[in-house]
Structure formats: structure tokens, C-alpha cells
Amino acid sequence: MRIGCPKEVKPQEFRVGLTPFAAAEAILRGHDVLIETGAGLGAGFTDDDYTAIGAQIAPDAKSVFDVAELVIKVKEPQAPERAMLREGQVLFTYLHLAPDAAQTRDLLASGVTSIAYETVTDARGGLPLLAPMSEVAGRLAPQVGSWALQKANGGRGVLMGGVPGVRPANVVIIGGGVVGAAAARVAVGMGANVTVMDRSVPRLSYLDDIFMGKLTTQYASAAATAELVQTADMVIGAVLIPGAAAPKLVSRAQLSTMPQGAVLVDVAIDQGGCFETSRATTHQDPVYEVDGIVHYCVANMPGAVARTSTQALGNATLPFLLALAGKGWRQAIRDDAHLRAGLSTHQGRLTSPPVGEALGIEAVTPDQLLAG
């Protein structure tokens, strides 16, 4: 199959859909791989890295979209990219269609068969193509938070691990899922005094087990949150209620109870944020201050470490990519219910009922489409 990978065009997106490693795996199985020139540069992969493993380089995006039977990307296609999609072509990328009527309309009009990374599932009920980015954002959170804690960056001048004779920073992580556990791992590693809060007792038990006493777990009642933020040097927001906006767990009034110069890192900002005073920021201008509290609210944190993120995403997408290229999309989703869960549009039909519900568009399930 002809697999194509264009350069990402969304502002500040440095990842690339296909790593040289993934491209090499596809080529080994007899597929042709076409990469737009410069597509990998943001993640540190040159055109030569791709040609060395047998991929071809295309001069522009149009040359990729024109010939690719399977298009691999990272971000949802932007309007000029959508204009190049066509029926008979498969698009495999993050889509996030529910809040995006214009993109949904364009994908349906193009007739493309689109499969969304974010709705592919796994046998444990997880989202395997979202999890790697949560891992990245989680591990990054204490790192950026500790930078923000430095005096010159607006913080209260506290070192995460303290020093002998001086207490370490108090880090409170609200939400102990993929992001929260990854954040805890790094914050514990930096020597901070870490508390993880969650509403799931089984999840707290799990964290208690794997961290073997290196952190404290706390049920996330409103009262416990109010108490813990009063002594926190850093609070990391990492909650998720699937399909819903993040609940606001720290109010503006509570900021005045926190130590001046404490830092809030709101990883859940992509779902609206879990602190009342959060608003999305960018890597160019990542922090701002409200009532003496430093806020870091970058909505695409993995972009800061594009190379690591690209490699992590590439590892996770590879088995699905090889199945799609090897068997064709129809057989691949017949064989794999988890990949099937990602099917979003096909020949002008919406195949994601939740997106249909959000946008008021009639939808069938992927099973109904296959049966029809």
C-alpha cells in the first residue's frame, strides 16, 4: 500500500505522523512510504533519515495527498488539507470531531475513510493512542512546574527536593490516572513530598501499591482539596471525566489560602481546566499569575518535547498502521474491535454516534456500516 505522511501545518505542531522507525517497519512489509520534505524536522528527523530506510520524499503536501492510499498524521487535518482528501483514501490521525463541526462536514464531504486515534480502545478499557501523550504531559508537569516555582519565573523559590535540613516542596496531584501517575513518578523522583488525590478508591489503592510508601494518597473530597492546597507549593490538575468538561476543583477564592508564588499546572486545560482561574496558554507564553499564584496551562504540552512525543506516538500507532496497510481498512477493523472503535467517517457517512449526538448529525455505528 502507498502510505503518505505530510508535514503538520497546525501552528506550533512539531510532531510528525510517521517516524523513520515506523516507516522502516512498513517498508519491510512491502509498502511504499512517501514523506513530505521536512516533515520530520521538528522532531529531529531529516529527509536523509527517511531516505536511508527506503522512503521517498515528496516536494509538497499535495504530492503526498494525491498518491497516498493511507495518510498518517498527528493533528486533525486543517482546512487546506481537508480539501485534498478523497473517497477511497484512509486518514489515520487525531480528529477530535465532537467540538468541530466544520472539520466533520469537510471529512464527510470528501468521502474519506477516517479513523481517529483518540477513540481507538484497548482490552483494558483504555485509550492506547491517547495514553502516550498523557504519559508525556504527566512527566512534563512537575518539570515545567518546578521551572515556574523558581523565583525569576514568578514562583515562590522552592526547590522540589529541598536540601538536607530543608523540607522538599509539597506537590498535590489531583487525578491519579495516566497523567497523574506519570506526574507522581517524576515528582517523587525529584524528591518532592507528593500527595495524589482521586475519586476512585481502587485507583488510589493501585497507586499506593506501586509507589510503596513514596507518596501519600488522599480521597479527593472538596474538603480535603481545600485543606491540601493551603500548604501546596505546586498543584497539578490531572482529572478527566470522559466526554465532559473538567470539573472546577480549586476556586478563585481558594487561591488566597495558598502560599504566595505557589504554582498551578493545569494539565486538564484541554478539557477546559480544573481550576476556576485556568485559561489556555501556549509554549511561547506558558505562565500567568492570578492573585499571586502562578498558572501553567499549556493545552498541547507534548509539543514541548516533540521528539519524545513523536516516538511515543509512533510506537503506539505502529501495530494499527501495519494492520491498516497490510489488510486494508475494512478487514483490519473487522478483525480488531479496538481499531473499529476509531472509525469516524466513511464515504460521507458519520460512523461515530457520540460525534453525531454532539453535532446533531445522523450516525451509524462502525458495526452497522460493516453489516450494511
Ligand SMILES: NC(=O)c1ccc[n+]([C@@H]2O[C@H](COP(=O)([O-])OP(=O)(O)OC[C@H]3O[C@@H](n4cnc5c(N)ncnc54)[C@H](O)[C@@H]3O)[C@@H](O)[C@H]2O)c1
Ligand atoms: N495539556 C495537555 O497537553 C494534555 C496532554 C495529555 C492529556 N491531557 C489531559 O489530562 C487529563 C487527564 O488525562 P488522563 O489520561 O490522566 O485521564 P485518566 O482517565 O487516565 O485519569 C483521570 C483521573 O481523574 C480522576 N477523576 C475524575 N474526576 C475526579 C475528581 N473530581 N477528583 C479527583 N479525581 C478525579 C479519575 O478517577 C481518573 O483516575 C485529561 O483532561 C487529558 O485530556 C492534557
